Amino acid sequence: MPKTPDELFAFLDELGITVKTVKHPPLFTVADSQALRGEIVGGHTKNLFLKDKKDNFFLLTVEEDAVVDLKTVHTLIGAASRVSFGKPDKLMEYLGLLPGSVSALGAINDTEKKVKIILDEGLMRHDIINVHPLTNEATTSIGRDDLVRFLRATGHQPKIMAVATPADALAQ
Template sequence: MELRIEQGRPQDETGRLPKEIRCYDLLDLLGIPFRRIDHEALYTMEACEEVDGAAGVVMCKNLFLCNRQKTDFYLLLMPGDKPFKTKELSGQIGSARLSFADAEYMERFLDITPGSVSVLGLMNDKEHRVRLLIDEDVLNAGEFGCHPCVNTSSLCMKTSDMVDKFLPAVDHGYTTVVLTGEA
């Protein structure tokens, strides 16, 4: 597939979902510049590799997790190429028996569907049901990549803009975690 990097939101927003347009509206309102790559739907980190190469940034792996009782929900941002081990995370956040949360919670709390999980979905979490966890490697990177709540576009922006502008605007903090990906 041929990938083109565009600056900012699309000129023609015909056919784009309202939740994607809301992402662009908020980023524009906050003065957060971003690069955008439109592409076919991507469902796995492996499928993101070509986009990563074109963008010059590793897309974040965004995992939507919950505890066994399905009372606590977490959005984990980590480098896409780092293996995820639940046991390693559980101890750091004091929540045993983490698992992937059902799609119904993802849609209810973040207005996103599987394959489109993104930190930008926190703009829809008005009840603060989701706790954001960010791996230190993501925080230490100058830029990161994510979807605008749909998996047919990818955005690249400064990590500092996410932390210093976006998260305060959507009234969400974050917890730094240190993941090695080792057993």
């Protein structure tokens, strides 16, 4: 049974990690969440739940407007082949999440370490990172270093690497 947001917050509290959470109507896309800009400071995320042909699973967490080249990202993240989006049933099985609620905080449910967590370098330049707390009805602001500490406490060793192109770089 996946953890609830309250269980997630209790775990963060046990780790001594302070977060700030804002409740809001359900957000299903990056476009939906952009309506909150100005209210919530920090880096806002987009999450890609991916798999390769050998059923290796990856969660890429990047800045909301960054672009990930799905044709080549497999060469960066160590996938066995080109990647595609993971199915909702695997998202629920491994991370305990529904589509629209995807977040690195879902690592709390991946007790078998089936998902490799990749954090984009561009996102990690922000002191504060905003993620869904296992539901798309809230946004939790967590310190960059605290996010890494949380992931390690769940048994995941996140890779921090450049996997995305910032949107402003594409406009040039």
